[in-house]
Amino acid sequence: MKLSDELPVDHRLATVYRFGAGLCGVILLVFGILGFTNQLGFFDTSGSQVAGLSTNGLLSLISVVVGLALIAGAVIGGNVASMVNMTVGVLFLLSGFVHIFILDKGANILDFGMSNVIFSFVMGLLILTFGMYGRVTGGLPHDNPYWRRRHPEQAAREDATRRGATAAGPPRVTGGGVGQTLR
DSSP: OOTTSSSOTTOTHHHHHHHHHHHHHHHHHHHHHHHHHTTOOTTOOSOOEETTEEOOHHHHHHHHHHHHHHHHHHHHOHHHHHHHHHHHHHHHHHHHHHHHHTTTSTTOTTOOOHHHHHHHHHHHHHHHHHHHTTTSOTTOOTTOHHHHHHOHHHHHHHHHHHHHHHHHOSOOEESOSTTOEEO
């Protein structure tokens, strides 16, 4: 099975995945480019700020690379965009947790501050939500490709019922008056 087998190319969920990846990718790309325009040192931990976040050349480079990966996912679309969103979202959340513990230590080579940690959590949850949208919930509609994939027997029964109803045509009214019946 290929990654794209599960979701039709023109399914409306693909728009959500693309929009989320593109929006978050552009935000990260702009942040990274602003860091480069300030000519920050690659491993500088002096507390240089861009858009209210501490940064250095390495964090700017990572931001540009991740932003471009998200934008590439948005261009490709479909399940690829969803998987890129979910992967990057999880990495952002993990980064936030790791950097909480190394904020004031020598291992903080990305020059993270508490605002960066909060940004990492918020951006990670946002990207993850875009990637998981329509995939993980108990109330997926029955036309959702992920629901159909998880419940193939019931989906087949519903398709057969739907085909049978359209083949028989619209219901006919028999009899007249108050007690008429549909056949």
